[in-house]
Amino acid sequence: MSSFAVLVQGAPYSSRAAQSAFQFCEAALTSGHSIYRLFFYQDGVHNASILCVPPQDEFHLPKAWQQLVLQHKLDAIVCVASALKRGITDVNEATRYQLPAANLLEGFSIGGLGLWMEALAKADRILNFAP
Amino acid sequence: MNTPRRACLFVCRHSAWTSEAAACVETLLTAGVFEQQPVLVLMDAAVTLLLPDQNGAPIHAKTLARQLPALELYGIDTVYADAAALTAYGVNTEQLPLPVQTLQSGQLATLVASAAITLVF
Numbered sequence: 001m002s003s004f005a006v007l008v009q010g011a012p013y014s015s016r017a018a019q020s021a022f023q024f025c026e027a028a029l030t031s032g033h034s035i036y037r038l039f040f041y042q043d044g045v046h047n048a049s050i051l052c053v054p055p056q057d058e059f060h061l062p063k064a065w066q067q068l069v070l071q072h073k074l075d076a077i078v079c080v081a082s083a084l085k086r087g088i089t090d091v092n093e094a095t096r097y098q099l100p101a102a103n104l105l106e107g108f109s110i111g112g113l114g115l116w117m118e119a120l121a122k123a124d125r126i127l128n129f130a131p
Numbered sequence: 132m133n134t135p136r137r138a139c140l141f142v143c144r145h146s147a148w149t150s151e152a153a154a155c156v157e158t159l160l161t162a163g164v165f166e167q168q169p170v171l172v173l174m175d176a177a178v179t180l181l182l183p184d185q186n187g188a189p190i191h192a193k194t195l196a197r198q199l200p201a202l203e204l205y206g207i208d209t210v211y212a213d214a215a216a217l218t219a220y221g222v223n224t225e226q227l228p229l230p231v232q233t234l235q236s237g238q239l240a241t242l243v244a245s246a247a248i249t250l251v252f
Contacts, residue, residue, distance in 0.1 A: 007250070009154070042154050081157075113158060117165040120139065126248045130151075 003036040004028055005123035007116065008044035009130040012061040013054065018047050021129035022064060029072055036123040038069070038076040039116040040108075043131070045083040048076070048108040062105060069107040077111040078104065138168040140246035142239075146176035147185060148192050155252035156195055163205030170209045171202070172234065172242065178216040181227050200228050211242070
């Protein structure tokens with residue numbers, strides 16, 4: 001069994017990158033592998049937004065990520081620089097920058113690129129899902 | 132953080148003014164700080180990073196190319212550029228801002244095979 005570090009660079013619905021990353025993670029966990037860390041980078045940070053509302057007949061990717069993260073207690077990190085630049089923030093960053101609201105899904109954490117570098121060093125395999 | 136060193140190949144395929152190129156350089160520098168033995172490979176439009184006298188101010192963009200000469204300070208001393216792309220984009224290899232090794236067709240596979248990790252931007 002392997003541990004995977006997964007980099008998600010695609011926004012939901014803009015390309016297949018995020019959807020493919022989700023399906024890979026789901027399949028890997030089902031097969032008994034582990035996810036050392038999920039790292040959402042660049043446009044991938046939109047996967048962690050609580051404000052996404054896709055049409056009812058479409059797959060709710062952010063909600064599916066959240067369920068996967070909470071069910072398997074995954075370490076899901078959203079790059080702080082990418083997130084703030086794109087209007088994704090947790091309560092701490094919203095307070096720091098005096099923003100009127102926070103919109104990071106429960107289960108995700110804001111963090112720096114150093115956490116991705118640590119994952120590169122420690123996971124057995126690295127996967128990069130980019131548009 | 133005490134992390135084992137693993138050679139990381141950063142392959143950039145987007146031009147100097149794109150968020151993809153910026154992300155590649157940002158992660159490349161971070162990998163350098165974490166001593167992950169990063170190697171940069173410029174392919175396709177990414178070779179425009181090597182063009183001289185770039186200035187992003189008129190288009191309100193960061194001039195990413197200005198960071199390249201500092202790569203060595205981050206422990207990044209190996210940069211490859213695809214030979215065909217250099218020709219296609221008219222990059223003069225005699226006036227590059229940093230030492231660059233040209234990569235011939237087929238050599239990328241060898242590089243990827245020798246790296247522990249390959250990230251494509």
